Amino acid sequence: MGKIPPAFRSTKLPIPLLHPPPSSSSSPPPHHSKPHPPFPKSRKPQPPRPSSSPSPSPLFSCPDITTALSLLSSPSPPSPSSILRSFISSGASLSSLLSLLPHLPSDRSTTDIAVRSLLSSSRLDDALSLVRHLSSDLSSSPDQFTFNSLIRHLSKSRPISSVYSFIEEMRLLPSGPKPNVVTYTILIDSVCRSGNLREATRLLSVLKDSGFKPDCYVYNVIMKGYCMLDACGEVMEVYNKMKDEGVEPDLVTYNTLVFGLSKAGMVDQAKKILNVMAGMGHFPDAVTYTSLMNGMCRKGDALGALRLLGEMEEKGCSPNECTYNTLLIGLCKAKYLDKGMVLYEVMTAGGMKVDSAAYSTFVRALCRANRVAEAYGVFDYALESKSLTEVTAYSALESSLKWLKKGTQTYEECYKNSNAN
């Protein structure tokens, strides 16, 4: 105990701005197999984009400016945006792109598509030079959404100082985009992720100084930062601050709060939050319950966590794969192997995947209880359900069996003898 099940650590962070559902109050989509402190999804609808979907067959096999121009002047031209998108995804160079752009309607949606296409083919530098080039032209400087998605890509791969200098550069342009609350949220998120909470606090004060009111997304990001830095106890303070400022917490806030408190071992307080959130009209979802179960399991109260599973199902909240994986780890660690087996059978019946932490804990527990055949069964299931790669599944099985240490030297002698004969 006391260790955080890896399922909770290795979560992939959702990308706030680039993922649509705009409703941030909904629970993270069920395909997330791991529980995580939920973060702001996207807060604003996507920038207006031409409705044309990418054409089924690529328009270009190679980026050729003459083909593009002839397509444009053809009697029934495809929409300019699809030409542009296809042109870039076929690997057009920046110079050929710049020579194509004057032939397209020069508005912000063209810029947006160009920048986003470059970003999605991971050509950050080209996107930056394109924006710099276009920003000198008033009509096609990037809009707020393009700007923010550029910032988000920048802050993922570049040091924060270069992000700041880019923002400054844009700010100095007469029509350049200015950072807004979303931009600051992205920045705070990125500095939190790199573990620099002091910078996050500074950004928060900058945010206030520039006349923006921090909203619940900003606070969610900060809470998440504390969780990632293993300073989970602090989440309560952030929550209190939110309340002082009159910011309405959303489901994500509560989920992060429950996650942080559970991680810090304050399970009782986390349970209280469950009541508070119900009082505020937010119903705990699978993520909330899973976080709480994780906290209980780590306190050694695996049976309590199992009861919580019943309670949650009673309330009509269906558990996800992650819930089961968390419980499986908890039950194995608390030596309730038989209960774990029952749970595992529920998982196999539902075709759920086992994650690597749950798999190795379960296999190890089975091997130690000398239920090797069942461990082999779990190995088979992990491969069959494509939960793990063969290498990961086998290494865990092998190291669990090695732990049993059944005199390997004797085998080696036998082997030599059998070869000698």
Add this chain to the structure above:
Amino acid sequence: MVIARKAMAECPKKVASLIDLANLPTNLREFVGQSQISRLDFFIRVWSYIKANNLQDPSNKNLVNCDDKLKRILLGKPQVDLAELPMLIKLHFPKELKQ
């Protein structure tokens, strides 16, 4: 911590010893029907052979009653424990000496 554990599980040397093709001695070659196989694939072959031929002891699933074909690759033992299977297989795949 997770990263460290992952690195251990997926340490290139360890993984390489699992998935690198090795030249097989004659007795193994007869069993798998090919001259090269990785340790991981060989293990999976043996395990599926055991399952396909119902060689697990009915009273104790942890034990495998070897048939003649299996005896030839598992040191001639009449009965092996599933727990020792990976070690037994490992013996056929000696570490390559440093050159």
